[in-house]
Amino acid sequence: MKLVVVSAGLSSPSSTRLLADRLAAATARHADVDVQVVELRDLATDIAHHMVTGFPARRLAAALDAVAAADGLIAVTPVFSASYSGLFKSFFDVIDKDSLTGKPVLVGATGGTPRHSLVTEHALRPLFSYLRAVVLPTAVYAASEDWGDEGLEGRIERAGAELARFMGASAAGTVPGARAETAPAVPDTDTAAAIAPRSLKGAVTSVDSADAFTVVPFEQQLAALRP
Amino acid sequence: MQFGIFTVGDVTTDPTNGRTPSEGERIKAMLAIAQKAEEVGLDVFATGEHHNPPFVPSSPTTMLGYIAARTENLVLSTSTTLITTNDPVKIAEDFAMLQHVADGRVDLMMGRGNTGPVYPWFGKDIREGINLAVENYALLRRLWDEDVVTWEGKFRTPLQSFTSTPRPLDGVAPFVWHGSIRSPEIAEQAAYYGDGFFHNNIFWPASHTKQMVNLYRQRYAHYGHGTPEQAIVGLGGQVFMRKNSQDAVREFRPYFDNAPVYGHGPSLEDFTEQTPLTVGSPQQVIEKTLSFREYAGDYQRQLFLIDHAGLPLKTVLEQLDMLGEEVVPVLREEFAKGRPADVPEAPTHAARVAAAKEVTVA
Numbered sequence: 243m244k245l246v247v248v249s250a251g252l253s254s255p256s257s258t259r260l261l262a263d264r265l266a267a268a269t270a271r272h273a274d275v276d277v278q279v280v281e282l283r284d285l286a287t288d289i290a291h292h293m294v295t296g297f298p299a300r301r302l303a304a305a306l307d308a309v310a311a312a313d314g315l316i317a318v319t320p321v322f323s324a325s326y327s328g329l330f331k332s333f334f335d336v337i338d339k340d341s342l343t344g345k346p347v348l349v350g351a352t353g354g355t356p357r358h359s360l361v362t363e364h365a366l367r368p369l370f371s372y373l374r375a376v377v378l379p380t381a382v383y384a385a386s387e388d389w390g391d392e393g394l395e396g397r398i399e400r401a402g403a404e405l406a407r408f409m410g411a412s413a414a415g416t417v418p419g420a421r422a423e424t425a426p427a428v429p430d431t432d433t434a435a436a437i438a439p440r441s442l443k444g445a446v447t448s449v450d451s452a453d454a455f456t457v458v459p460f461e462q463q464l465a466a467l468r469p
Numbered sequence: 470m471q472f473g474i475f476t477v478g479d480v481t482t483d484p485t486n487g488r489t490p491s492e493g494e495r496i497k498a499m500l501a502i503a504q505k506a507e508e509v510g511l512d513v514f515a516t517g518e519h520h521n522p523p524f525v526p527s528s529p530t531t532m533l534g535y536i537a538a539r540t541e542n543l544v545l546s547t548s549t550t551l552i553t554t555n556d557p558v559k560i561a562e563d564f565a566m567l568q569h570v571a572d573g574r575v576d577l578m579m580g581r582g583n584t585g586p587v588y589p590w591f592g593k594d595i596r597e598g599i600n601l602a603v604e605n606y607a608l609l610r611r612l613w614d615e616d617v618v619t620w621e622g623k624f625r626t627p628l629q630s631f632t633s634t635p636r637p638l639d640g641v642a643p644f645v646w647h648g649s650i651r652s653p654e655i656a657e658q659a660a661y662y663g664d665g666f667f668h669n670n671i672f673w674p675a676s677h678t679k680q681m682v683n684l685y686r687q688r689y690a691h692y693g694h695g696t697p698e699q700a701i702v703g704l705g706g707q708v709f710m711r712k713n714s715q716d717a718v719r720e721f722r723p724y725f726d727n728a729p730v731y732g733h734g735p736s737l738e739d740f741t742e743q744t745p746l747t748v749g750s751p752q753q754v755i756e757k758t759l760s761f762r763e764y765a766g767d768y769q770r771q772l773f774l775i776d777h778a779g780l781p782l783k784t785v786l787e788q789l790d791m792l793g794e795e796v797v798p799v800l801r802e803e804f805a806k807g808r809p810a811d812v813p814e815a816p817t818h819a820a821r822v823a824a825a826k827e828v829t830v831a
Contacts, residue, residue, distance in 0.1 A: 290734070291734050291735040291739070294733065294734035294735075295672060295734055295735060295740070296672060296673075297672070297673060297674055297677070297743070299735070299739065299743065456653075457653050457654075457656075457657050457684070457688065458654065458657070459657070460603075460657050460658055460660075460661035461661075463599075463600075463603050463654065463657070463658075464603060464604075464607060466600075467600055467603060467604045467622065467623050469621050469622060469623055
């Protein structure tokens with residue numbers, strides 16, 4: 243199964259990336275997953291360009307495609323001004339609105355203080371609910387002080403196990419709304435992106451181009467308007 | 470194959486000197502550009518329709534009527550005519566009138582507008598955008614093709630025994646293109662009627678254009694108008710040329726960097742790599758334009774956007790000289806090579822009148 247990790251950390255090393263990696267490792271302990279990490283920092287200008295041009299540059303297209311094709315997603319953001327970072331939101335603003343439908347998503351956030359810990363509930367969860375993802379019950383918030391504390395590892399472990407379970411159920415078709423079959427394997431992303439089909443919103447999708455448009459036959463369209 | 474230009478009609482500040490033309494100057498510039506297009510041997514001039522600043526062309530047939538009187542051969546068209554918010558009765562009348570004024574040198578491209586508020590300004594609901602395009606166009610067709618129309622629909626007051634005047638020239642309505650960037654419903658509509666499909670690809674990567682054009686071609690064949698290769702396809706493209714490509718890049722960069730539609734996003738280099746924009750020598754424009762055929766197939770109409778980004782009129786006229794003298798003659802020759810004999814030319818009024826007579830005789 244394919245697990246994609248989206249990290250919006252900005253510094254290097256980044257505690258956001260650290261949490262993302264820990265969550266991915268915890269998931270991998272409970273399921274057989276191929277992990278691909280998408281670092282939004284590297285895509286920051288491409289994301290901004292997509293906003294003004296309406297189409298993704300190749301590297302961003304590959305990242306959007308990877309997320310769309312994933313069996314599960316881990317999304318981690320630093321807390322900026324009491325919410326997810328603008329970069330994190332921008333990435334999910336340019337993604338095709340249907341590409342997360344039914345996908346298990348584990349959300350996480352990092353911050354300098356534990357006072358922001360509910361950001362996963364009041365900011366991240368509604369965002370992914372809107373995108374019709376299956377947001378896992380356990381979200382993980384890590385404040386600076388948590389990295390030296392006892393509870394964090396347990397929460398990471400529980401969240402990883404949950405994601406593994408949902409990904410397995412999703413791949414087996416037992417989660418309502420999730421796709422039953424495993425998505426087709428994504429070839430080498432550099433070449434894949436250049437030829438990848440795009441949705442009507444310009445986002446790269448993993449849908450074969452022959453099926454990308456569902457056309458309502460014109461007679462039907464016309465008939466529906468008859469008074 | 471037809472070659473021409475299309476204009477958005479934007480009033481944009483020239484970033485190199487901070488000067489903004491008045492609406493009057495811009496309108497006069499558009500008229501000069503159209504007449505120059507004929508002078509340098511181009512086939513088509515198309516104007517946009519907009520109802521908000523900074524755009525000036527709200528009344529396309531007024532403008533095209535003037536150009537008709539000042540030209541002999543140029544086909545006058547639109548890019549686009551708003552089929553959603555205009556009354557289809559008025560479109561039928563305006564363009565039939567223009568056909569008579571211009572001796573048939575008229576076609577038009579249907580579109581849905583580039584700004585959401587245009588719907589409420591004309592009392593329409595944007596959520597019905599596609600449905601408006603479908604119903605209004607179905608009525609427009611009947612108004613042109615039938616002398617007396619009794620009609621009832623969802624969006625407009627009913628018509629009882631109504632005759633749209635003047636009747637189309639020679640009993641043949643203007644040819645219609647349907648312009649769409651990303652709505653498969655419009656490609657489907659164009660295919661259903663056997664009309665032309667224009668993909669304004671200027672801000673889009675080739676992969677997307679290919680997908681939309683292929684859909685139209687397949688559905689065109691599905692509705693029995695011919696083979697997919699015989700469908701009537703038009704494409705856009707925007708260019709800036711100088712003899713030496715470095716000069717073109719140097720001169721155009723400030724315009725690109727500041728234009729409302731291009732600026733402050735990707736670099737000129739990224740943008741030219743990913744979209745049809747070509748900034749360079751006439752030879753580079755020729756090569757890029759010829760490459761469109763690789764993903765869109767043999768097509769019928771190529772329109773260039775050249776009066777963009779606040780370029781002064783003098784520069785635009787120079788661009789037209791280069792298009793007419795150096796680019797289009799080569800494109801005509803090269804596009805003709807290997808073009809299958811059964812791929813039709815862009816429909817003209819004369820050809821459509823002849824075809825209509827053939828049907829009557831048979």
